[in-house]
Amino acid sequence: MIEHPKSDLFDQDALNVVCRNSILILDDKWNVYVCIVRFENNKELDDCIYHYAGTTVILYSGHKVDVEYFKILNKTPWANVESEKRLSECINRLNDRIYQYERMVYRLTIPGVKHIFYGEENFMFRKLYNSIKLGEDDYRVMKQSYNQDGDILPCKDLEVLKEENGPLIIFVLYESDNYTAIQNLEELGFKNEEDFFVVVRFFSVYDGGFI
Structure with a gap:
């Protein structure tokens, strides 16, 4: 030794x-x-x-x-x-x-709610896409937009969220933008467990969620 x-x-x-x-x-x-x-x-x-x-x-x-x-x-x-x-x-x-799902249900059932996803597209987002009926106006965000071939949803700069004035729900990969995703959303005035939800908290461990 x-x-x-x-x-x-x-x-x-x-x-x-x-x-x-x-x-x-x-x-x-x-x-x-x-x-x-x-x-x-x-x-x-x-x-x-x-x-x-x-x-x-x-x-x-x-x-x-x-x-x-x-x-x-x-x-x-x-x-x-x-x-x-x-x-x-x-x-x-x-x-x-259970708490996360209870909070999400209200948001998801608002007529015309827009689904926004914060982070690079991965298997967890794609699983969400299959669970939620995506709308033509849904998109992803990152601090600086990043699009790759094969992405299902387009990615826009995070700042576009300032222009949103209708009902929306944001699904977040907390590790996005060097683990600053939650902080970035809060600085824009969005509330955790109300406006946005962290994916690994409501996904099961088999789908990539927290143990």
Whole structure:
């Protein structure tokens, strides 16, 4: 470790050195990441080692890997503290998603509401496009307009929002414009959870939302 200070996995490096003459190479099938299992929505669990199962338990996913981990967690000496923590995290996440949708419903049902999307077009925006009946006047914005071949909606400069005087709803990728999107909208007088909504807060983890 002294000779290789740049390593960021000192514990694993030390174990590798100590056990260097007693190593059994396992087949790759044993090396499975929970995030991939969730994303692929595998219904059955294989005989393998699931990495990072406890980093975040998504009980509302209904996925077997989360359910089994939670069962095992409840058999440990620290079950009371950890179980309450995991349940609280899941409930808070679900409550926030429900709250976002409740606030959006009113806005989306206003006659003639315009849909505006803040950020570069990606798979989350395209999923939204398929969920909302887009109008011919809908568009995207960024601080400086950025259009690419294949974009479904045109992109305009953020400043055009100053000219909007009809009903609108803005869907925001919070990382847009170097993570200043929310701040930029607020400086223009738009209110979070009223005029604009952050996509990752109401999307499920399977669609790219917060865990």
